[in-house]
Amino acid sequence: MTRDPRFDILFEPVRIGPVTAPNRFYQVPHCTGMGNIHPHTLAAMRGVKAEGGWGVVNTEYCSIHPSSDDTHAPYASLWDDGDVRNLAAMTEAVHAHGSLAGVELWHGGQRSSNVLTREAPLAPDSMMVELNPWQSRRMDRQDIANLRDWHRAAARRAIAAGFDIVYVYAAHTYLVTQFLDASTNRRTDEYGGDAAARARLYLELLEDTREVLGDRAALATRIEVYDESGAGREERSALLARAAAFVDLFDVTVPDYGHEMGASRFVREATLEDHVAHVRGLTGKPVVSVGRFTSPETMLSQVRRGVLDLVGAARPSIADPFLPAKIREGRMDDIRECIGCNICYAHDGLGAPIRCTQNPTMGEEWRRGWHPEKAPAVTGRADPVLVVGAGPAGLEAALTLGRRGIPVLLAEAANEPGGRVTLEASLPGLGEWARVRDWRVHQIGKLDNVELFPASEMDRAAVLETGVRHVLVATGSLWRADGRGRSHPTGVAGYEDPRTLTPDRILRGARPAGPVVVFDDEGYHIAAGIAGMLAAEGLEVTFVTAGKVAAEWTILTTEQAGIQAGLMERGVRIVTSTTVGGLVPGAAELVCAFTGRVSRIACEGFVPVTSREPRDGLWTALQDAGLATLERIGDARAPGLIAHAVHDGHRAARAYLAPDGEDIIRRERVVIGG
Ligand code: ADP
Numbered sequence: 135m136t137r138d139p140r141f142d143i144l145f146e147p148v149r150i151g152p153v154t155a156p157n158r159f160y161q162v163p164h165c166t167g168m169g170n171i172h173p174h175t176l177a178a179m180r181g182v183k184a185e186g187g188w189g190v191v192n193t194e195y196c197s198i199h200p201s202s203d204d205t206h207a208p209y210a211s212l213w214d215d216g217d218v219r220n221l222a223a224m225t226e227a228v229h230a231h232g233s234l235a236g237v238e239l240w241h242g243g244q245r246s247s248n249v250l251t252r253e254a255p256l257a258p259d260s261m262m263v264e265l266n267p268w269q270s271r272r273m274d275r276q277d278i279a280n281l282r283d284w285h286r287a288a289a290r291r292a293i294a295a296g297f298d299i300v301y302v303y304a305a306h307t308y309l310v311t312q313f314l315d316a317s318t319n320r321r322t323d324e325y326g327g328d329a330a331a332r333a334r335l336y337l338e339l340l341e342d343t344r345e346v347l348g349d350r351a352a353l354a355t356r357i358e359v360y361d362e363s364g365a366g367r368e369e370r371s372a373l374l375a376r377a378a379a380f381v382d383l384f385d386v387t388v389p390d391y392g393h394e395m396g397a398s399r400f401v402r403e404a405t406l407e408d409h410v411a412h413v414r415g416l417t418g419k420p421v422v423s424v425g426r427f428t429s430p431e432t433m434l435s436q437v438r439r440g441v442l443d444l445v446g447a448a449r450p451s452i453a454d455p456f457l458p459a460k461i462r463e464g465r466m467d468d469i470r471e472c473i474g475c476n477i478c479y480a481h482d483g484l485g486a487p488i489r490c491t492q493n494p495t496m497g498e499e500w501r502r503g504w505h506p507e508k509a510p511a512v513t514g515r516a517d518p519v520l521v522v523g524a525g526p527a528g529l530e531a532a533l534t535l536g537r538r539g540i541p542v543l544l545a546e547a548a549n550e551p552g553g554r555v556t557l558e559a560s561l562p563g564l565g566e567w568a569r570v571r572d573w574r575v576h577q578i579g580k581l582d583n584v585e586l587f588p589a590s591e592m593d594r595a596a597v598l599e600t601g602v603r604h605v606l607v608a609t610g611s612l613w614r615a616d617g618r619g620r621s622h623p624t625g626v627a628g629y630e631d632p633r634t635l636t637p638d639r640i641l642r643g644a645r646p647a648g649p650v651v652v653f654d655d656e657g658y659h660i661a662a663g664i665a666g667m668l669a670a671e672g673l674e675v676t677f678v679t680a681g682k683v684a685a686e687w688t689i690l691t692t693e694q695a696g697i698q699a700g701l702m703e704r705g706v707r708i709v710t711s712t713t714v715g716g717l718v719p720g721a722a723e724l725v726c727a728f729t730g731r732v733s734r735i736a737c738e739g740f741v742p743v744t745s746r747e748p749r750d751g752l753w754t755a756l757q758d759a760g761l762a763t764l765e766r767i768g769d770a771r772a773p774g775l776i777a778h779a780v781h782d783g784h785r786a787a788r789a790y791l792a793p794d795g796e797d798i799i800r801r802e803r804v805v806i807g808g
Pocket residue numbers: 522523524525526527528545546547548551552553554555590591592593608609610611749752767768769770776779
């Protein structure tokens with residue numbers, strides 16, 4: 135396939151100070167949950183991005199000194215020569231594909247709790263650190279001199295590690311921002327006061343770094359175009375213009391992380407444009423910014439109109455490390471578009487290597503040797519596989535099996551494929567989630583050896599009738615109506631009531647007659663989504679949660695504040711730290727989690743969101759059927775995130791006919807004497 139020449143501009147080299155990016159695809163610094171704990175995992179993952187055509191591949195935030203320690207979140211570091219060796223593995227992996235490697239030097243200031251290193255956090259003032267009940271140390275002149283020395287030393291190590299681009303990081307509320315921002319910088323010495331004084335440290339770091347780098351590497355800076363309060367754009371513009379003397383590349387963003395990193399529920403593609411479009415003209419230097427770009431047309435438009443020189447991406451490069459290669463080859467329809475669910479980011483927050491709903495190989499490049507575009511082809515003729523259920527697990531399994539050259543029959547009870555993805559994508563704001571289904575259905579459509587049979591509910595007899603002797607059962611799960619879950623492990627007798635409607639029934643169109651109580655004992659997004667949807671339809675809704683806030687787990691995906699605000703704006707009453715003890719005539723009984731006090735609330739409809747029952751009856755029924763292989767996958771195996779289902783489908787498809795020992799899971803750990 136050849137690409138439309140209109141897109142050639144995206145493949146032009148871009149000069150960044152002393153180095154040249156081979157094209158305009160720029161993977162901005164992004165968290166990986168790997169950091170300095172998983173150097174092999176990190177190097178392999180970044181290397182795959184370069185292989186997929188990203189012209190520049192950056193690290194995550196990279197600590198310059200033990201006084202910037204974000205434990206338990208994994209971060210990169212350049213504290214010593216060991217760090218240099220580990221990060222050199224990444225730069226080598228990136229250089230092997232002709233791409234540039236960048237490093238984002240970082241000091242967290244009062245955002246670093248330093249729980250591992252026990253160093254006193256440093257900041258312009260002595261203020262509360264994030265999350266923990268202790269404070270930073272107000273930096274004196276010696277501390278500032280030390281910081282500059284550490285930054286210079288880290289820049290030298292960055293060069294030693296082979297980096298081509300070195301950042302001075304002045305965004306995301308970390309130390310440099312704490313100096314720039316008047317609300318956090320209350321100093322009265324030469325580093326505080328007016329805008330020029332607050333910018334002194336930033337400009338010094340730029341000058342120091344420039345001096346260290348010389349023409350061996352480019353100097354990039356990540357900076358916001360106005361301050362935390364949303365004001366000060368003119369002041370910041372003046373600073374950007376001054377900084378341009380030292381800077382080779384501006385990586386610009388806004389202070390609202392919930393916007394920059396916005397989930398698709400709230401934020402669409404390319405919404406930073408109005409905020410950053412002035413920077414190129416202002417500085418005369420190349421500019422990169424993000425916008426969850428997945429559409430080649432949007433990328434093209436931003437470059438053509440001079441908004442950006444380089445197309446920045448974190449999540450789109452996670453969902454599809456081969457996005458640039460696909461554009462280069464004119465295979466636009468093969469791009470696996472990010473759905474904006476932020477499950478990647480959530481796992482960094484959980485202290486684990488990132489994973490991706492769309493890309494099951496993310497984070498598995500070294501650990502399991504998985505490649506995002508290639509799965510080992512079978513040699514010779516392979517027996518066919520019957521996959522029952524075309525939700526995310528079944529679709530991914532069928533696609534990966536098919537790509538390996540294995541004949542697949544994919545049977546789906548419903549008239550359309552998609553399973554839970556189709557249901558969940560119908561909730562307010564989640565339309566992009568349907569990409570999980572649509573991309574797979576489209577890709578399966580390109581394979582001659584995979585046949586989809588809709589409207590084909592399979593029982594034991596139907597399975598045996600196919601004559602296929604290898605079966606993957608991907609029949610999903612159903613929300614329980616009996617209340618079993620975290621708060622009530624044995625269920626609640628009082629939920630057995632005609633007013634009780636499971637989430638599955640609501641998502642398929644059932645509606646309560648009057649005031650409805652939605653009980654969230656799970657904490658992710660389903661209960662809140664249903665409550666918001668029913669309220670928007672005009673029902674009186676009370677959202678009862680065992681958690682401390684609505685949809686507590688979505689704190690990890692950056693969605694919680696927006697979800698709670700949305701419920702409040704729709705008039706949903708939110709009752710926290712409370713469970714539903716049962717239904718009585720005309721009402722639901724609420725139980726306070728702390729005092730056990732019982733109260734009643736009017737209830738003509740009740741939606742318990744507690745836990746799911748794996749739908750594994752078919753798998754059980756086939757146990758003694760004499761099949762050659764039989765496995766349940768996805769939610770039928772263990773209900774979880776859509777990401778779990780996709781990953782499990784992918785795993786099962788790779789494991790089929792794989793030689794023994796192929797599925798080795800490697801570990802990164804320190805071995806004594808090793
Ligand atoms: P997962 O997340 O594990 O993929 P889903 O619940 O999304 O699970 O999808 C399961 C799919 O399996 C649904 O589309 C459902 O209609 C289908 N299904 C369930 N039981 C059968 C069956 N007996 N025969 C065919 N399809 C089935």
